[in-house]
Amino acid sequence: MNKMVHHYIAIFFLFGGFFFLLVGVIGLLRLPDVYTRMHAMGKCDTLGAGLIVIALMILIGDITNITKLVLIGVMIATINPIITHLIAKTAYNRGTPMAEGSFLINDYVASQRRRRRSRVEVAKKGDENS
């Protein structure tokens, strides 16, 4: 009786995690851009993996293996956002084009380039004067 209740709770968490993984992959297949695909991947994948790890914790029920599963869940929940952030930063620094119709409000790289160019010009003027 008790075990059956555990199994039903675990099946609920398993199908929830599978649903989120499926939604993430559909977003990966259908969205138009690197950034939007990454947006779909980063959140849905972390949430789905976390839910399935919780379900396996309920199923296993042994304190040693639950500790290892907690460790794996924490690793996935920290590593996946780090990787997503680094992919976004790399795509932005390489100048990957965005989808049609999207725009930037505050372009950090362009402002840095402008500041560096103005600094170089000021240094050249100082050399000419001296």
Place this chain on the structure above:
Amino acid sequence: MIVTVLYSLVVGLVIISFVAIVRAYYGPTVLDRMVAMNVITTNVVIIILMFAYIDRSFYYIDVAFVFVIGAFIATLCILKLLREGHII
């Protein structure tokens, strides 16, 4: 019952991984392929954990842990190569 559910979910995760492989094949830039590889890595970790419960051989959990760390370091090295042109 629970074993049947786990087997069907393993089949579903394999199908999801093939869909991600489709994106990795058609991806216009290299970063799309990185994103698809990350999805496949997470799916493989989950499949290893499910087989740890199905076979009742819990040493697979350590295998999954090492797999997570290795995939993380590999992705980090590829991204550093793409950004700076060299790894070390």
